[in-house]
Amino acid sequence: MSGAVPVLEARGLVKEFPGVRALDGASIACGAGHVHALVGENGAGKSTMVRILTGNESADAGEVLLDGQVVRFGGPREALAAGVTAVYQELTVLPAMSVLDNVMLGQERTRRRVLDNRERRRVAREALGRVGLGDVDLGRRAEDLSLASRQLIEIARALARETRVLILDEPTAVLAGEALESIHRVVRSVAAEGIAVIYISHLLEEVRELADQVTVLRDGKDVSTGPIAAYDVPKMVREMVGRDVDSVFPDPAPHGEEVVMSVAGLRPRGDDGPGLDFELHAGEIVGLAGLLGSGRTRLLRTFAGDGGRSGGKIAVGGREVRAGLHAAIDAGVVLVPEERKVEGLALGLPVRANVTLASIAGIARGGWLDRRREKRAYEEERERLGIRASGPEQLTGQLSGGNQQKVVLAKWLRTRPRVLLLDEPTRGIDVGAKAEIYALIRELAAQGMAVVFASSDLTEVVGLSQRVLVCRDGQVVGRLEREDVDPEGIMHMAFGTGAAA
Amino acid sequence: MNRAGALASDFGARVAPLAGLVIVLIAAAITSPSLFESSNLRLILFQIGLIGITALGQTLVLLVAGIDLSVGAVIGLTAVIVAAHTDGSDGALPVAILLAAAAGAGVGLLNALLVIVRGVPPFVATFASFVLVEGVITAVTRGAPSGSIPSGLHTLGADRVAGIPVPLLVFAVLALVVGVILARTSAGRRLYATGLNPRAAAMSGIRTPLVVASAYVACALFAVLAGLVDAGYIGYVDAQLSRELNLESIAAAVIGGVALTGGEGTVGQTVCGVLLLAVLLVWMVELGTGVGGQLAVEGAVILGAVWLQRQTLSQKRSVKG
Numbered sequence: 001m002s003g004a005v006p007v008l009e010a011r012g013l014v015k016e017f018p019g020v021r022a023l024d025g026a027s028i029a030c031g032a033g034h035v036h037a038l039v040g041e042n043g044a045g046k047s048t049m050v051r052i053l054t055g056n057e058s059a060d061a062g063e064v065l066l067d068g069q070v071v072r073f074g075g076p077r078e079a080l081a082a083g084v085t086a087v088y089q090e091l092t093v094l095p096a097m098s099v100l101d102n103v104m105l106g107q108e109r110t111r112r113r114v115l116d117n118r119e120r121r122r123v124a125r126e127a128l129g130r131v132g133l134g135d136v137d138l139g140r141r142a143e144d145l146s147l148a149s150r151q152l153i154e155i156a157r158a159l160a161r162e163t164r165v166l167i168l169d170e171p172t173a174v175l176a177g178e179a180l181e182s183i184h185r186v187v188r189s190v191a192a193e194g195i196a197v198i199y200i201s202h203l204l205e206e207v208r209e210l211a212d213q214v215t216v217l218r219d220g221k222d223v224s225t226g227p228i229a230a231y232d233v234p235k236m237v238r239e240m241v242g243r244d245v246d247s248v249f250p251d252p253a254p255h256g257e258e259v260v261m262s263v264a265g266l267r268p269r270g271d272d273g274p275g276l277d278f279e280l281h282a283g284e285i286v287g288l289a290g291l292l293g294s295g296r297t298r299l300l301r302t303f304a305g306d307g308g309r310s311g312g313k314i315a316v317g318g319r320e321v322r323a324g325l326h327a328a329i330d331a332g333v334v335l336v337p338e339e340r341k342v343e344g345l346a347l348g349l350p351v352r353a354n355v356t357l358a359s360i361a362g363i364a365r366g367g368w369l370d371r372r373r374e375k376r377a378y379e380e381e382r383e384r385l386g387i388r389a390s391g392p393e394q395l396t397g398q399l400s401g402g403n404q405q406k407v408v409l410a411k412w413l414r415t416r417p418r419v420l421l422l423d424e425p426t427r428g429i430d431v432g433a434k435a436e437i438y439a440l441i442r443e444l445a446a447q448g449m450a451v452v453f454a455s456s457d458l459t460e461v462v463g464l465s466q467r468v469l470v471c472r473d474g475q476v477v478g479r480l481e482r483e484d485v486d487p488e489g490i491m492h493m494a495f496g497t498g499a500a501a
Numbered sequence: 502m503n504r505a506g507a508l509a510s511d512f513g514a515r516v517a518p519l520a521g522l523v524i525v526l527i528a529a530a531i532t533s534p535s536l537f538e539s540s541n542l543r544l545i546l547f548q549i550g551l552i553g554i555t556a557l558g559q560t561l562v563l564l565v566a567g568i569d570l571s572v573g574a575v576i577g578l579t580a581v582i583v584a585a586h587t588d589g590s591d592g593a594l595p596v597a598i599l600l601a602a603a604a605g606a607g608v609g610l611l612n613a614l615l616v617i618v619r620g621v622p623p624f625v626a627t628f629a630s631f632v633l634v635e636g637v638i639t640a641v642t643r644g645a646p647s648g649s650i651p652s653g654l655h656t657l658g659a660d661r662v663a664g665i666p667v668p669l670l671v672f673a674v675l676a677l678v679v680g681v682i683l684a685r686t687s688a689g690r691r692l693y694a695t696g697l698n699p700r701a702a703a704m705s706g707i708r709t710p711l712v713v714a715s716a717y718v719a720c721a722l723f724a725v726l727a728g729l730v731d732a733g734y735i736g737y738v739d740a741q742l743s744r745e746l747n748l749e750s751i752a753a754a755v756i757g758g759v760a761l762t763g764g765e766g767t768v769g770q771t772v773c774g775v776l777l778l779a780v781l782l783v784w785m786v787e788l789g790t791g792v793g794g795q796l797a798v799e800g801a802v803i804l805g806a807v808w809l810q811r812q813t814l815s816q817k818r819s820v821k822g
Contacts, residue, residue, distance in 0.1 A: 306704070329706045343704045346697035348764055357694060358705040364687035411705065 005068040007032050007196040008053065008084065008165045013062035015048050015220075020400060022048040024220035025062070030165065030196040030213070035187060037207040037228065038200045040217035041240050041459065043429060046200055049217070050167055053198075054086045055079035083164035087154045087171060089292075095143035100124050102142050103156050127160035128153075130193075131186045148179030155186060166190060167198040172206065184210055202458070203491065204233045218242050237487075241459060249438065249463030252482075253446050255284035260450040261303075261333065261419050266312030268295070268302040273475045275312050280419065280450045285441065287465030288454035289490045295474035296454035297338065300421050303452065304328050304335035316418060329358070332418035336408050338427060340401075344408040347397030351389045352378040354396045354407050359414035381410035386436060402433025409440065420444060422453040426460060438464055458487045472496055517809055518757045518770060521802075522777045529780060533787040541783060543666065547659075548779040550668025551730055553772070555750035557672075557679050558723030560771045561716040563754055564683075564696045566763025567623035569717065571612060572724045572750050574634035575605045576743035579728025581638050584648035584738045591653035601725050608634060609721030613714035631747070646738040658733020668730045672775075675723070680768035692716065697764030752799055753778045756806045778802070 006029040015023040023045045030036040040046050051057035053064060055073030063070050066082055073079040093102050103124040109116045121138060128134055131152040142150055151171055158166055168187065172180050187210060191197050201207050207214060208228060215225040216239040224239040260282050265275035276299070280286060288296040301307045303314065305321070305328030314321045316331040328334070337343040345354050355378050356363045363374050378392040385406040389399055396407055405425070412420065425441070426434040441464065445451050455461050461468055468485050470478035470493040478493035529536050536545075555572050562569045579601040586597040608630055615626035638646075660667045683689035694702040695712045703709045724746075731743060757774025759766030781802065785795040 325704065326706060326708075335704070337704065342698070343700050346694045346701055346764065348697040349694060353690060353694070356690075357702070357707075360687045360690050360707075367686045367688060369685050369687060369690065415706075 004031060006030055006065075007067060008198075009065040009068075010049065010053060011063050011065070013049060013052055013064075014060045015045075015052065015057065016060055018398070018400070021220055023052070023059070023062075026217060026220055026222045027062075028198070028215045028222060028225070030198055032164075032196050033191050033194045034212045035191050035197045035199050035210055037211035037214040038198055038217065039202075039204065039207060039214060039236060039240060041457065043426075043434070044217040044240070045220040046217055047169065048220075050086055050169055050198075050200070053079070053165075053167065054084055080161060083162050084167070085158035085161060085163045085165070086167035086169060087151075087158055089170040091147075091150055091154060093142045093150045093153055095141070097142060098139050099128075099136055099142060099145070099153060100138040102153050103127055103160055105157060107157075107161055123160050124156070127156040130159050130189070131156045132182060146179065148182055151183060152186060155190070159190070163195060165196045165198065167200075169200045170202065171199075172201065172203065180206075202456070204236050205488070205491075207236070208233065216240055237459070250442075252285060252442060252466050253283070255445070255466060256282035256448065258282040260316065262315050263303070264313045264315075266302065266314060267310040268298045268474075269308040269310050271295075271298075271310055271474050276476055278469070278476075280452065282448045282450055283445050285445050285451045285453070285464055285466050287461040287468045288452065288471060289458070289461045289468055290454075290471030290494050292456065294471040294494065296471045297423055298474065299471065299476070300335065300423050300452065300454050303419070304333060304421050306335065329415065332416065334358075334412040334415060334417040334420060336405070336412065336420070336422040336425060338423040340404055340408050344411070345396050345404060347395070349396060350393045351387070351396050351399070351407060352392035355381050355410045356414060358411050362414070377414060381407075381413065384413070385410055385440060400433070402429040402436065405429060405433070405437060406440075413444075417449065419450045419452070422451070424455055424457075425453050426455075426457065458490060461485075461490065462487055470494055518773045518777060518806070521756070522773060522780070525777060525780055525784070529784040529787075533784060536780075536784055536787050541787065544786075545779055545783045546666045546669045547734060548782060549775055550666060550670075550672040551727055551734070552746065552749050552753050552779055553672035553775040554668070554675060554723055554727040554730065555746050556753035556771050556775050557675055557768065558720030559750040560754045560759055560766060560768065561679070561692070562623070562720045563751075563759050563761065564692050564764060564766060565713045565716045566696050566699070567616060567713065567716065568627065568751060568761070569612065569720045569724075570624065570627040570747050570751075571608055571630040571634060572720065572727075573744040573747035574631040574638075575608050575721050575724035576728035576731055576746055577638055578604055578608070578634050579725045580650070580732040580738045580743070581642060581646050583654070583729065583732055584646055584650055585642075587648065587651045589649040589651050591651045594651050594653050597651075598729065601728065602722060605721040605725035605728075606718050609718035610714065612721070613717040616717070617710045617713055648738075650732045650736055650738065654729060654733035655736065656733065658730050658735070668734070671726070671730065675726075676768055676772050683768060688715075693764050695764075748799070749778060749782075752803050755810075756802055758806070758810065760810055761807070774806075 009029040011027050013023045013026045026045055026049055028036070028038065028049070038046055038049070048057065052059050055076045055078050065071065071082060073082070100120060104120050109119040109123065124138060128136060133149060133152055133156065142153065172183050187197055187199065199211060211228045213226070214228050214231055214236070215222050216236060218240060223242070258281060259279050261280040263276055263278040265277065267273060267275045288299060290296045298307065302309055305323055305325045309323045316333060319331070321327050321331040321333065341347060346357065352374050356374050363370055363377060375392055381387060382389070387406045387410065388403050396404065399407065426437050429437065441451055453464070462485050465485065466482050468480040468490060469476045470480070470490055472494055480489065535541060559569055559572065582601045582604060583597045586600055587593040612627050612630050615621040616623050657667055662670060683692065691702070691707050691712050694707060695709045699709050727746065728743065732738065753774040754766065754771045755761060755774065756777055757770035757772070759770055781798060782795060785798055
């Protein structure tokens with residue numbers, strides 16, 4: 001940027017949500033023609049920052065400057081009008097609509113209130129040309145295109161406007177190989193046009209290759225920023241985590257010999273692969289790694305009896321477990337789901353009622369609730385898990401994400417499970433609570449519980465697991481013991497590029 | 502959650518119906534003192550019993566995020582079955598009651614089946630049942646129901662015990678039973694959990710289809726009971742009259758503060774809503790507003806109640822973030 005006024009700048013942004021301080025004085029400055037990478041762990045505040053920059057959220061404190069002038073976006077439309085556009089990982093392309101309609105979505109050109117198709121086609125054609133899709137049929141339905149092309153259509157939609165700042169939120173998270181390259185090419189050429197690009201990615205190698213500048217967010221603060229040349233991957237990781245990974249994740253105790261769960265030729269519903277063979281030991285923690293849509297969640301859910309099997313067997317403690325949620329729960333296999341608010345908790349019930357949600361029969365005597373027993377159960381779990389609530393009667397919806405997650409754990413621990421399955425155990429949880437959840441998982445394993453968790457947070461997978469299974473295209477494509485686990489090796493397996501390190 | 506928000510939501514859900522009841526009672530006492538004379542009082546107490554019984558069943562369905570628009574049809578069906586089977590003979594009454602209960606349970610099961618298995622919105626499913634049952638009644642009876650109501654039912658509908666109308670007693674006992682089940686048993690807990698978050702409840706091992714089906718069947722059986730009470734009170738078959746109970750049973754629960762979105766509400770709130778609605782209805786008759794005025798006031802009160810609920814809901818949302 002060398003002296004020039006940055007196109008878009010944020011200074012000292014603060015944003016608080018109930019229970020979480022998502023941003024705590026974060027700043028960033030992006031110059032025209034630069035690719036500025038924004039990196040950080042899940043929950044570091046990246047998406048909150050994007051939401052503020054795009055007018056979807058207003059900051060509690062701090063300011064946003066456009067060309068050095070303070071601006072205050074009242075909503076996303078004002079940000080768009082000012083030339084700040086974001087493209088998110090979750091595609092907003094409408095599958096049943098044509099390429100043309102998708103590119104022009106939200107910015108219709110009309111003449112006397114009727115769609116001006118000639119003008120629309122011209123604008124769309126031009127924007128598509130800039131993302132390398134110049135020869136795509138405008139009338140084609142978006143669902144017939146590849147994932148990468150749909151991602152490019154999103155970018156074209158942004159370019160069809162007068163965009164000066166393009167924010168890309170993990171555009172390559174689900175892409176690999178040539179598709180990845182095509183996105184990179186577009187990012188470079190867009191920057192070369194003089195547009196400021198903010199690029200969010202978890203793939204630090206990619207960031208090294210693509211970005212000019214980098215800003216690292218941690219706990220809602222920008223802890224480090226500078227030209228990319230000054231950063232290598234280990235340095236970025238250090239800045240993101242804020243300490244040596246080893247201190248958060250001490251080496252786990254060795255697991256027991258006893259096989260708790262054994263899986264033979266297991267194929268989740270819709271899977272026509274060779275099937276999974278897998279043994280899980282008492283006290284063992286196994287991480288499932290893989291990209292979004294790689295099948296980690298499906299595998300976890302099949303273990304939990306949710307979603308059905310195409311074939312194969314699961315046995316717990318030597319006894320076969322039929323497919324089905326109830327059979328799995330009865331066998332002591334329980335799932336802490338990713339969407340805890342949707343699948344884990346009844347937010348409108350008091351905390352005590354969620355703690356006993358899965359073990360209500362044990363709280364009741366002949367159908368009658370024993371309130372004292374329920375309160376005792378709550379107190380036990382509060383103490384064991386460190387749940388911070390004002391009391392057993394507090395509504396669960398009022399707790400912070402980390403405490404809600406502890407309540408989900410408590411709910412299952414009341415049933416004395418043998419196998420604990422967790423899907424994205426720390427998503428949406430702030431850093432302090434994360435460490436507590438990790439310690440809990442370790443503690444439970446040390447007491448003999450077998451744990452399988454799926455996570456897209458590589459730091460978490462590498463740090464917590466004794467063994468890692470890597471998923472790709474619905475199959476387990478790699479198995480790594482703790483001493484062989486490293487983030488890049490996992491990424492290569494997950495993408496199917498090159499040999500494992 | 503901030504304290505003011507908590508107070509406001511408590512006010513909306515709990516205090517408002519009670520305050521409304523007091524206001525209506527005072528206003529009614531001032532404008533039509535005759536309301537509390539014995540003949541009117543008897544009508545009010547009967548209304549409380551009849552609406553109350555249906556509102557209890559409706560509460561169960563509302564708690565699992567459903568709604569039952571077939572209540573009125575089941576009430577009519579009950580009267581028709583009893584009249585046709587007994588033709589006024591007390592001896593045939595037990596079997597007639599069993600037949601009516603079976604028919605009611607059938608309608609409840611049909612509702613549950615549509616809602617659970619086919620995922621039909623409860624509003625549509627139960628309205629279809631309503632139309633279906635009404636249609637069958639009209640087709641079979643050709644609009645003129647045969648038979649007559651046995652005098653034995655008179656005891657249930659119009660007698661008094663210690664000066665208290667039997668329907669009111671029946672309602673009081675049922676309210677107590679349902680209230681205790683909801684608040685103090687694991688079955689009640691499962692009902693609330695299912696209504697608040699069916700997915701989380703199912704994932705926690707609760708057999709939610711069974712819970713939902715129980716609510717619909719119980720609601721239909723309560724409607725059968727209301728049908729017996731109604732037939733006993735008026736002493737003849739009138740399938741038309743019972744239709745209003747569709748709306749009134751829902752109105753009573755909602756006015757009391759039972760949420761249309763499921764999982765929120767208590768029997769105490771429903772009882773409060775029933776009292777409020779019954780007084781309001783008879784008061785309107787006293788004022789000579791006619792059926793139109795009655796309906797208009799009823800509608801306005803429901804709107805007010807729903808308005809209050811939505812407000813408190815949005816407060817909760819903002820708290821949950």
